[in-house]
Amino acid sequence: MDARESEYSDVIIVGAGFSGIGAAYRIREKNPDLTFTILERRERLGGTWDLFRYPGIRSDSDIFTLSFPWEPWTRPEAIADGPDIWQYMADAARKHGIDRHIRYQTEVRSADWDSATDTWTVRADHNGTENVFTARFLFFASGYYDYSAPYAPDFPGLGDFRGEVIHPQLWPEEFDTTGKRLVVIGSGATAVSMIPSLASKAAHVTMLQRTPSYLFSVPRVLPPINAIRRVLPGRTGHLAARWVMSMFGSLLWLVSRGAPALSKRLLRWMTKRELPANYPVDIHFRPPYDPWDQRMCFMVDADLLKAVAAGDVEIVTDHVDHFDAHGVVLRSGRRLDADAVITATGLQMQALGGAILSVDGEKVEPHQRFMYRRHLLEDVPNAAWCMGYTNASWTLGADMTARAVANLLAYMNSHGYTHAYPHLGNEAMGEQPAFNLKSGYVLRGLSALPKSGIRRPWMLSHTYVRDAIGQRLESIEESMVFGRAGEREAHPA
Known part of the structure; x- marks a missing residue:
C-alpha cells in the first residue's frame, strides 16, 4: 500500500x-468544540440497513425505539421496512450535517495507543491506499458481527446442488424469485421477515x-x-412514543423471563388462532x-402464519442430511426439491469490526477484558465500543453509550485530562457471558465479545429501564483512572 500523512481529529x-451517527450527534451536542471524523468501510452510510437488502427486510423491533431520540420518525408505521x-x-x-464528516470506503485495519503522547494512530485501507489518522479518542460503532463473512455451514453435498445457494447477508440484487421453488434454512428473524415477501412471487416456499x-x-x-404523536407533535411526540414502546418491550421481556410457563401458553394461543x-x-x-x-x-x-394458512409456505422441522443435485435431503429421508436454497443461518460475531487494537504496541484481546458500563x-485508554441490547432495540443501548462518552469527553476537557x-x-470479579442469549450465533461467538462482570459497573446489563435510571445516578469517576500525557497516575484502590 501507498501511505499518506496522518490526519488529526479529536474523535x-x-x-x-445507527451507532456511529448517533455517537457523532451526542458528542457534538455536548462538546461543540471537538472535531470528529467517521470512517465507514462501505460506499454508503446505514450499517446493517445498507448491508442487508433481501426481500422483506424490516426492523425486528419497533421503529420508535430503533430510531434516534433526537430525530423524530414521521411515517405512520411502527414496524418499518429496511429501505x-x-x-x-x-x-x-x-439534516444535522453529520454526513459531511463521513469518509466512505475506508476500512479500519488497526489502531495503536501511544501513552507518551496520549494519541491513537489509526490505519485504514481506502481503495488500496493506507490512510493514517490520529485522534485523542476512538469510538467503535462497528457492531458485533462480521459484515464480510456470514455464518454458512458446510452442508454435505452442497457442491452437488445445481440451483443457487444464497445467504441473505450477501443477497444478489439481480436474483429473481418469481416462479421458483425456494427452501429457506433457518427460523430466526431473517427467515421470519423474508419468507412472506418471497411467497408473494415464488411458486412455493419451504421453511x-x-x-x-x-x-x-x-x-x-x-x-x-x-394518536399520541398527533397530540404531542414533533420531537415531544416522538419521545413519548419511544418511552411507551420501550416500557412495553421491557414489560414483555420481564413477563417472558419471570413467568415462562404463562408466556408459552399465550404465545402458543396467539400462534394457533x-x-x-x-x-x-x-x-x-x-x-x-x-x-x-x-x-x-x-x-x-x-x-x-397467514402465508402458512394459505398454503403458500410450508414449515418443515427436521435436520439437513445432505444436498444433492435437486435439493435438500433430510435426516428423515424426505427430499425438498428446490430451484434455490436460502441459508438464513445467522451471523459471525466479530470484535471491533475486525480491527486490531493495541496499547503501546501490545495487542488487546477484547474477550480477555471486562466491559465497563456497556x-x-x-x-484501554480513550476507547469506547458501542454495545446495544439483545432483548430490545439496539439503539436504546447505543444512545446510552453515546451520551456516556459525550459526558466523559466533557469531563476530561473541563479537568484538563488527556486520557481516561x-x-x-x-478486585475479585465473577464472570458471565456478555450476551444473555442461547442463540447459535451468540454461542459460536462468545470468544469475540468482552467479559461481563456480575455487578455494576462491570456488568453488561440487559435491562434498559434500570440502565436508563442508573446512568443518571452513577459517578463518572467510579473505577476510572484519569491523567495527562507524560504524567504517572495512581490507580484507584
Whole structure:
C-alpha cells in the first residue's frame, strides 16, 4: 500500500450506522468544540440497513425505539421496512450535517495507543491506499458481527446442488424469485421477515428449521401511538412514543423471563388462532427452550402464519442430511426439491469490526477484558465500543453509550485530562457471558465479545429501564483512572 500523512481529529468514530451517527450527534451536542471524523468501510452510510437488502427486510423491533431520540420518525408505521429505515438515517445525517464528516470506503485495519503522547494512530485501507489518522479518542460503532463473512455451514453435498445457494447477508440484487421453488434454512428473524415477501412471487416456499422460534405478532401501524404523536407533535411526540414502546418491550421481556410457563401458553394461543384447525402447532411452533433464551421473532400482522394458512409456505422441522443435485435431503429421508436454497443461518460475531487494537504496541484481546458500563474496555485508554441490547432495540443501548462518552469527553476537557480508562485492578470479579442469549450465533461467538462482570459497573446489563435510571445516578469517576500525557497516575484502590 501507498501511505499518506496522518490526519488529526479529536474523535474518530468507526462505522456510520445507527451507532456511529448517533455517537457523532451526542458528542457534538455536548462538546461543540471537538472535531470528529467517521470512517465507514462501505460506499454508503446505514450499517446493517445498507448491508442487508433481501426481500422483506424490516426492523425486528419497533421503529420508535430503533430510531434516534433526537430525530423524530414521521411515517405512520411502527414496524418499518429496511429501505425506509435507511432513508430516515440518511436524512437525519444530512439534516444535522453529520454526513459531511463521513469518509466512505475506508476500512479500519488497526489502531495503536501511544501513552507518551496520549494519541491513537489509526490505519485504514481506502481503495488500496493506507490512510493514517490520529485522534485523542476512538469510538467503535462497528457492531458485533462480521459484515464480510456470514455464518454458512458446510452442508454435505452442497457442491452437488445445481440451483443457487444464497445467504441473505450477501443477497444478489439481480436474483429473481418469481416462479421458483425456494427452501429457506433457518427460523430466526431473517427467515421470519423474508419468507412472506418471497411467497408473494415464488411458486412455493419451504421453511426448513432445526428448532422452532417463538413468534410474536405486532401490527404494522399502532393507532394509539399515532394518536399520541398527533397530540404531542414533533420531537415531544416522538419521545413519548419511544418511552411507551420501550416500557412495553421491557414489560414483555420481564413477563417472558419471570413467568415462562404463562408466556408459552399465550404465545402458543396467539400462534394457533392464525392457523388451520388441527395444524401441528406443537411440532413446528413449540421451541424446546423458554421465551427470550433466544431472541423472540416479530411478525407483522401475523404475515408468516397467514402465508402458512394459505398454503403458500410450508414449515418443515427436521435436520439437513445432505444436498444433492435437486435439493435438500433430510435426516428423515424426505427430499425438498428446490430451484434455490436460502441459508438464513445467522451471523459471525466479530470484535471491533475486525480491527486490531493495541496499547503501546501490545495487542488487546477484547474477550480477555471486562466491559465497563456497556462502552469502555478494562485498561484501554480513550476507547469506547458501542454495545446495544439483545432483548430490545439496539439503539436504546447505543444512545446510552453515546451520551456516556459525550459526558466523559466533557469531563476530561473541563479537568484538563488527556486520557481516561476503567481499572478493575485486584478486585475479585465473577464472570458471565456478555450476551444473555442461547442463540447459535451468540454461542459460536462468545470468544469475540468482552467479559461481563456480575455487578455494576462491570456488568453488561440487559435491562434498559434500570440502565436508563442508573446512568443518571452513577459517578463518572467510579473505577476510572484519569491523567495527562507524560504524567504517572495512581490507580484507584
